[in-house]
Amino acid sequence: MSGPSSHAYGIGVIALIIGMSASVVFYTSFYLPESLAKPSVDEHILHPEKGLLIEIVPGAVIEGNENYVPNKAEVLLTVDNLVTWQNNDDTAHTVTPDHRHSDSYSGDFGSSGVLKPGDTYEFLFTEPQEVHYHCQPHPWMTGSLTVEISRF
Template sequence: MSAPTSSHAYGIGLIALIIGMSATVVFYTSFYLPESLAKPSVSESILNPEEEFVIKIVPGAVIEGNQNYVPNQADVLLSVNNLVTWQNDDDTAHTVTPDHRTTDSYSGDFGSNGVLKPGDTYEFLFTEPQEVPYHCQPHPWMKGKIIVEVSRF
């Protein structure tokens, strides 16, 4: 004759399993997930640069061969002028679209979200050295480049 099995043992095992899974979910959502999604630590001088750098989309930029992004190659320095603003002074909508997906670890993905209508601006805070070639999506002959470097001061 076989020994009877106790349903209490199964109940205790099930309770232990539920408690263990609950503890795992609490740890994951309370400690691991926020830590993994946190932005990196960046110095205040980089987050609040001394000045803003403005790139203008000039009138007539839509015409191939004309000037478009002015300046079309910009050298910016972290802590000095790494907050860059594109200002659309043209009477046509344009974009600021990276040639290749570009991400700043603090500010996220680079590139205007949709078009910049006449008078609109797009602003991006660069927090790490990088080179970013970009263009206007509807007018691919419009090209520019940002070179972000560490300030030597």
Template sequence: MSSPTSSHAYGIGLIALIVGMSATVVFYTSFYLPESLAKPSVSEHILNPEKELIIQIVPGAVIEGNENYVPNKAEALLEINNKVIWENHDDTAHTVTPDHRHADTYSGDFGSTGVLKPGDTYEFLFTEPQEVHYHCQPHPWMTGSVIVEKSRF
């Protein structure tokens, strides 16, 4: 027969464990998690630029040697046209894939998810000066770049 002292100690230990785990969950969800997921503070002018920069995937881009991303070497200015939109005007599906993994601290990972079917678009909001080189995954001869700079104004 077990003594009452050991079952009380077991019960108290179990309650202490539950209270400790609850405190850990409250701390994690209330303080640590929101802080780690917080996006950096970005100016409203950068988040809502004056206009958009359009890059077209032109008809016939799938044929090696033809023009593909137009403009091919795009330049964007923060607060002016740092929202970039790729439009697929070709009759073949394409991608916008970074040559090397690239992320913007506010917008996250750069690159289209899956393919852009004819008529589809992909947009990305650049929030900091950077240079990104990209290509089409199924058609690696299709290459382009975007250089994002601070506005001169």
């Protein structure tokens, strides 16, 4: 039996397969990556009360001098977890993690290049963690940062 109804049935099956394929492509290519891209984070963590400034001080390039100030920083989520490194030296520097480090919301930690004199690098920490970092061209310049949960 090969009448018009079997032909219409075949077209319907093909249309169904194409529609399902398009749905799977949309789900895996657009919806799933977007839904997994960033975790849900409390608004108080995303917009802390204040930020923390870490200065790369003048003369930091000279081995033995102070470099990142404060050098061992402690920050609290919801209070000062938006951290800015500002280069106040007359030499370019970096903020480079000692080991690859990532925050589940903000992504990879570390300046994406050198910070020229006057430049800043900003990072929003959204979870408790400890980060050790250095300046790539001047490895004696080291610092650390501990992020803790606010106890309030």
